[in-house]
């Protein structure tokens with residue numbers, strides 16, 4: 147297998163802007179993962195088998211058809 | 222770059238969710254409507270039977286939202302937000318893989334491959350064991366059991382997929398990519414197949430409702446509607462994942478080019 151020249155990375159520089167960019171990037175990924183998991187939870191699961199806001203059904207009833215259509219257990 | 226990938230993932234996912242909503246509104250909603258009609262008819266029949274037997278009928282909960290709100294706005298919001306959530310999660314995986322083991326792949330091919338692997342492991346395989354159900358199917362008091370079973374099936378399937386891909390990459394070094402892919406797929410099927418065999422089945426589709434003399438008062442849930450609902454649910458997920466995978470790749474490639482990073486194209490891809 148031939149190695150593409152992409153793998154020849156330039157030497158890593160550790161100046162401040164790179165560190166800040168790295169932290170910002172990691173935060174974006176973390177935030178995206180958190181949003182994704184929370185949204186999936188509230189649309190698919192909350193107020194069904196578990197409920198974070200107690201015995202209310204507002205979200206469940208509102209997204210009800212979507213919950214069935216997306217294949218989450220319901221009813 | 223992470224910010225760009227995440228934003229493009231969110232946009233791809235929201236678009237995918239919107240298209241899935243259009244499909245669902247046209248094809249699935251009429252079936253959901255008939256399922257709810259059946260549920261209502263069954264509740265009425267059960268109340269009548271309970272009265273005839275001299276029992277107290279269980280109270281019915283008042284509807285929080287009208288059917289119009291649920292079938293026009295509720296499902297639209299659900300699918301668009303859910304699509305955006307999948308887009309955000311796929312963008313995270315894409316970003317990590319793209320700078321690691323996936324750097325030899327063209328970004329748009331990588332996005333489609335990741336979306337396909339996610340569709341199979343997150344949805345398709347769990348669906349084979351616990352298919353989507355329309356309203357009227359499933360008892361309220363078994364939701365915790367059914368929810369846990371579905372979640373276990375999903376988690377096992379996702380973990381098995383990640384491990385199978387790693388296994389394939391290791392095997393590819395010595396056996397070539399053809400054999401490695403087949404063996405990895407076999408390993409995945411073995412794990413999810415065993416899990417399916419071990420986990421409890423769920424059979425909650427309502428059968429015919431009979432009175433005290435055994436005469437049928439109301440038939441079972443219509444088989445055709447159950448089939449159609451599951452078919453459309455599968456179709457909706459196909460739309461969701463394929464649009465997501467196809468949209469994210471080119472957008473990610475453009476972001477890479479704009480930042481001056483080299484992007485593998487067909488001409489520069491290793492042979």
Ligand SMILES: [Zn+2]
Nearest residue numbers: 210220221356
């Ligand atoms: Zn339901």
